[in-house]
Amino acid sequence: MQFKETIGQEAVKTQLVEMVQHNRLSHALLFLGREGNGSLALAMAFAQFLVCEKINQKSDPGPSLFGEAASDEPRAFRNDSCGVCPSCQKAAQLIHPDIHFSYPTVTKKPGEVPIATDFISEWREFAKLNPFGNMFDWIELIKEKENSQGKITAKECNDIIRKLSLKSFESGYKILIMWMPEMMGNEGNKLLKLIEEPPPDTLFILVSENEALMLPTILSRCQLVRIPALTTNEIEKALIERNKTEPGMARQVAGICDGNYRDAMQMLQHADEDWQSLLRDWLNAILKTGPVAQTKWVEEVSRLGREKQKQFLRYFNHLLEQALHYRVMGENYPMADNERDFAARLNKLAAVEQQEAIVEELDRASYYIERNANAKMLFHALTIKLYHIIQDKIVFLTE
Numbered sequence: 001m002q003f004k005e006t007i008g009q010e011a012v013k014t015q016l017v018e019m020v021q022h023n024r025l026s027h028a029l030l031f032l033g034r035e036g037n038g039s040l041a042l043a044m045a046f047a048q049f050l051v052c053e054k055i056n057q058k059s060d061p062g063p064s065l066f067g068e069a070a071s072d073e074p075r076a077f078r079n080d081s082c083g084v085c086p087s088c089q090k091a092a093q094l095i096h097p098d099i100h101f102s103y104p105t106v107t108k109k110p111g112e113v114p115i116a117t118d119f120i121s122e123w124r125e126f127a128k129l130n131p132f133g134n135m136f137d138w139i140e141l142i143k144e145k146e147n148s149q150g151k152i153t154a155k156e157c158n159d160i161i162r163k164l165s166l167k168s169f170e171s172g173y174k175i176l177i178m179w180m181p182e183m184m185g186n187e188g189n190k191l192l193k194l195i196e197e198p199p200p201d202t203l204f205i206l207v208s209e210n211e212a213l214m215l216p217t218i219l220s221r222c223q224l225v226r227i228p229a230l231t232t233n234e235i236e237k238a239l240i241e242r243n244k245t246e247p248g249m250a251r252q253v254a255g256i257c258d259g260n261y262r263d264a265m266q267m268l269q270h271a272d273e274d275w276q277s278l279l280r281d282w283l284n285a286i287l288k289t290g291p292v293a294q295t296k297w298v299e300e301v302s303r304l305g306r307e308k309q310k311q312f313l314r315y316f317n318h319l320l321e322q323a324l325h326y327r328v329m330g331e332n333y334p335m336a337d338n339e340r341d342f343a344a345r346l347n348k349l350a351a352v353e354q355q356e357a358i359v360e361e362l363d364r365a366s367y368y369i370e371r372n373a374n375a376k377m378l379f380h381a382l383t384i385k386l387y388h389i390i391q392d393k394i395v396f397l398t399e
Contacts, residue, residue: 001048001092001131003080006041007242007261008234012227016046017079020055026223028195028204033227035209036260041131042227043177043205045081047099048091050203051171052081087171094124097169101127102160102178104135104150106143113155132262134209135180150180154187161194164202174202181206182213195221229259239264256318267311275315276342283349286387294383302375309369313362320355320362323347350390357389 003013019025033039049055055078081088090096101123105114116123122142130137139150160176168174181188195204195218204222211219230238236254238261239245245253245268257264278301285293301309323343325333350358365382369375 001041001044002083002088003042003045003049006045007038007238008230009038009042009227012042012225013045013079015225016042017049020050021078025203027198027202028222029206030211030219030222030224031205031207031227032211032224033209034229034260035134036132036257036262036264037227037229038132038261039207039209039227040127040177040179043179043207044091044094044127044131047096047175047177047205048088049081050173050175051087051091051096051098053085053087054082056172094127096171098171098174100160100163100174100176102152102156102176103138104152104180104183105156106139106150108144113153115153115156115159117159132265134262135183137262150183152178152181152184152187154190157184157187157190160191164194164199168201172201174199175205176203177205177207179207181208181215181218182210184215184218186215188215188218192217192221230261231259235259235261235264239268243268256314258314263311263314266307267314275312276319276339278312279316279319280342282383286383287349287390294380298376298379298383301379306369306372306375309375310366313366313369317359317362319343319346320359323355324352327352354389358386361385361389 003017006013031039031043081091083089083092087096091099094101101120102116103119103123105116105119107114108118119142126133126138126141135150160178164174164176166174178184198204206214206218206222208214232254235257236247236250239250239253240247243250243265249268253264253267257267281293282297282301285297301312304312319339319342322333322339323346326340326343327347346355361382365378368378
């Protein structure tokens with residue numbers, strides 16, 4: 001993968017290239033960014049950049065023996081890998097012998113301890129087709145039973161030590177890309193000496209979403225590279241150019257997905273869902289038709305599945321945000337006519353304080369859905385809370 005194939009993050013790409021150009025590359029980098037911002041794609045592009053034969057060409061080849069002028073092609077690619085040399089082609093297919101991968105795995109058979117190599121075929125499929133995927137997507141691809149928990153094992157740490165103790169095969173670097181190092185428990189202490197005193201030209205790239213869950217001993221040995229969330233414009237442009245999404249739909253999805261390209265793609269899969277009607281039925285059940293209608297609505301939404309439930313709550317949050325903009329800017333704020341009407345109704349229904357309280361409750365509900373909360377209990381409780389926030393103007397105090 002080349003830098004130009006990743007989405008946005010121009011400042012980070014420049015930072016990485018300058019690290020190499022000015023010889024300031026640390027032996028251990030931590031790419032830290034939340035889900036859906038392309039950290040893994042950037043790590044793979046950077047690894048390809050480092051092994052690219054034209055990037056690593058120390059000097060211009062000079063005039064040909066046959067009198068042709070010297071080529072300036074190496075300079076043309078100095079801010080990105082060339083994408084055509086044998087090393088780039090191997091890196092793009094995730095088969096370069098000097099680029100190693102480590103990631104959480106699940107147990108296939110009782111008593112067996114898995115390592116990353118056992119799942120290398122699945123990993124290549126996942127990383128090439130879904131580099132913005134999250135832990136849930138990966139475990140769903142490789143699990144053989146329900147409730148499988150991904151983990152980076154002690155055996156995997158030993159295998160990493162073995163791989164990186166070997167000499168590089170082709171390039172000047174040996175590179176390990178570890179995805180989700182937060183899934184490594186105390187077993188990760190096995191890697192401390194290797195990270196602190198690695199063999200020459202060995203590079204660790206740890207790709208994490210949550211530094212708080214990482215071992216402090218490993219965290220302290222890494223140079224931090226923060227990967228910001230993608231902007232709305234970057235996601236909108238990517239949806240139009242890469243996914244051939246209709247511009248109006250791309251603009252709407254980009255505004256809702258909160259910088260998460262994975263969520264944007266998930267939303268497009270359910271673009272025909274009528275979230276506004278579902279939301280209208282919910283609010284009517286809360287404020288007008290009563291407990292019977294509320295129970296019926298909760299039964300309906302609990303059958304949607306986790307991803308759709310999250311998207312519905314995200315859409316409600318989006319409308320509340322639109323309502324706030326509309327409250328401030330009035331008719332001058334650009335938005336779809338059906339959303340304008342709904343935003344006006346939400347502003348009549350709840351004041352700013354109540355809308356803020358609703359947003360907090362929706363965010364909390366999304367958090368628990370992500371962690372497999374019982375959907376019926378969750379939406380029943382959320383229904384009751386929204387009733388009191390809107391009807392009784394109670395703002396729940398939280399820890």
